[in-house]
Amino acid sequence: MMNLNSVVLGIDLGGTKILSAAVDRQGKVLCRDLTPTPVASGHPGVIEAIKESAGRAIGHKPFDTKAVGLAAAGLVESAGGIVHTSPNLPGWTDVSITQELARTFGKPVFIINDAHAAAIGELKYGAGRGCRHFIFITLSTGIGGGLVLDGKIYEGFSGFGGEIGHMVIDDDGPECACGNRGCWEMLASGKALEREARRRIASGEPTSILSYCRPEPERAQIDCLNAKTIHTAAVNGDILALELIKRHAYYVGVGLANIVNIFNPERVIIGGGLSNIGDLLLKPAIEEAARRAFKQPFKGVRFMKAELGADAGVIGAAALAWNHVM
Numbered sequence: 001m002m003n004l005n006s007v008v009l010g011i012d013l014g015g016t017k018i019l020s021a022a023v024d025r026q027g028k029v030l031c032r033d034l035t036p037t038p039v040a041s042g043h044p045g046v047i048e049a050i051k052e053s054a055g056r057a058i059g060h061k062p063f064d065t066k067a068v069g070l071a072a073a074g075l076v077e078s079a080g081g082i083v084h085t086s087p088n089l090p091g092w093t094d095v096s097i098t099q100e101l102a103r104t105f106g107k108p109v110f111i112i113n114d115a116h117a118a119a120i121g122e123l124k125y126g127a128g129r130g131c132r133h134f135i136f137i138t139l140s141t142g143i144g145g146g147l148v149l150d151g152k153i154y155e156g157f158s159g160f161g162g163e164i165g166h167m168v169i170d171d172d173g174p175e176c177a178c179g180n181r182g183c184w185e186m187l188a189s190g191k192a193l194e195r196e197a198r199r200r201i202a203s204g205e206p207t208s209i210l211s212y213c214r215p216e217p218e219r220a221q222i223d224c225l226n227a228k229t230i231h232t233a234a235v236n237g238d239i240l241a242l243e244l245i246k247r248h249a250y251y252v253g254v255g256l257a258n259i260v261n262i263f264n265p266e267r268v269i270i271g272g273g274l275s276n277i278g279d280l281l282l283k284p285a286i287e288e289a290a291r292r293a294f295k296q297p298f299k300g301v302r303f304m305k306a307e308l309g310a311d312a313g314v315i316g317a318a319a320l321a322w323n324h325v326m
């Protein structure tokens with residue numbers, strides 16, 4: 001009889017892409033499939049796309065698939081296997097996704113919020129190894145968080161804990177999709193950096209930022225700028241880009257100080273696309289946090305870059321599934 005490789009299937013369901021991967025017990029991705037999320041076809045279409053993507057990832061390879069882990073953005077109830085709402089998946093309300101996938105795959109299926117998944121992934125395979133108290137932050141289009149307290153992911157009473165992106169930093173700040181004003185993600189996410197850059201450029205400030213944007217068909221050039229182009233301009237000495245990142249670092253730091261004061265973590269692990277700006281953003285952010293946080297908890301904390309990168313969601317979902325496999 002052929003010797004089968006034991007794997008779990010990890011799936012990262014995002015608003016633009018579905019990533020499916022066979023992941024072994026060491027957290028290694030053995031094979032993968034990346035496919036666009038057919039958001040417009042609603043949850044039946046998306047669930048179908050997940051099944052097809054998983055089929056392509058696993059194919060006819062000699063795997064013994066033990067379980068399935070699914071990471072999704074939004075308010076996700078792990079225990080019931082339900083996606084309540086998701087900012088990336090318009091029209092999804094209380095979708096029981098795990099039941100249907102379990103019927104298809106004939107395996108147990110576990111679901112978790114994508115930032116929580118990434119935190120579990122970092123705990124098991126990344127920058128959180130051997131650490132009992134850390135806060136994982138993803139600085140991305142939005143801001144997500146995963147709390148690892150006493151060696152375990154902390155999901156809260158009903159599973160919705162860790163929404164650090166919606167702590168209010170400025171109660172008179174820009175309006176957030178959640179209905180509040182001045183949430184951390186409205187001031188310190190990639191979206192916020194881009195919004196501020198557009199505002200300053202539109203008001204006529206001199207800058208080279210737009211010259212680093214790749215033009216896209218049917219889009220104004222100013223709509224093509226992103227955190228990466230602002231970063232590139234800053235590295236090349238653009239005054240406005242440097243100022244934008246400095247201002248952004250201030251808001252990142254205000255949030256970090258709150259996190260240090262509330263949780264007294266051993267590590268703060270920072271991932272997401274904005275973390276690629278590196279020291280230019282993180283150094284002044286940590287300095288701002290130092291000015292604001294209590295000295296004692298701040299002294300002990302280490303700020304670290306996440307290690308799992310763009311695979312954090314899928315590896316974390318797989319880590320969750322492995323946790324349920326004997």
Ligand SMILES: [Zn+2]
Binds near residue numbers: 176
């Ligand atoms: Zn909010």
